[in-house]
Amino acid sequence: MLFFLGKDVFRWIDQCIEWADRFPELKSSELHPQSFAGLLTQSPPAEVRDKLIRWGVADYVSIFSRAIGLNSLFTTPPAFDSLAEDFLRNYHRYADFLYQCYMDSQPHRIIDSQNFRFQLYASGEYSRLLESEWGTSEN
Numbered sequence: 001m002l003f004f005l006g007k008d009v010f011r012w013i014d015q016c017i018e019w020a021d022r023f024p025e026l027k028s029s030e031l032h033p034q035s036f037a038g039l040l041t042q043s044p045p046a047e048v049r050d051k052l053i054r055w056g057v058a059d060y061v062s063i064f065s066r067a068i069g070l071n072s073l074f075t076t077p078p079a080f081d082s083l084a085e086d087f088l089r090n091y092h093r094y095a096d097f098l099y100q101c102y103m104d105s106q107p108h109r110i111i112d113s114q115n116f117r118f119q120l121y122a123s124g125e126y127s128r129l130l131e132s133e134w135g136t137s138e139n
Contacts, residue, residue, distance in 0.1 A: 002067045002070050003074060005064075005067040006069075009040065013040075016033075016036040016118075017032075030107065030109040032108040033106070034108040035110065035111050037064075037065075037103065038103065039118075040064050041099075042061070042112075043112035043113050044060075045113040046113070048118065048120045065095075065096065065099040066095035066099060068098075069094075069101075070095050073098050
């Protein structure tokens, strides 16, 4: 599951970079994918943090950072029999170090939720939001 969550996180990071590239004042500010990975793991907006906790995701930092770490190494989920037993027993430690390696691999600006705001939606919640917007746009 962490692998697939990481794919979603990297899609979000790519969208953040694409968004930031639209603003000339941000182009030269050293915003890189690691900037947004750090925003998600270290400084999400209070509304996002609170929603994750309500969903029962109290340790969102570990979950998102490990998902990022695993996706920085694997492009597809590896076959079970291709992984060493030590990796399987301690995958969380490897994923933590992979995340740190990813973050250290590119100098980047550290950003926080005071300057960069975002929302987080469950897929059903997002679908309802879109449906309500589409419903009001027809009127």
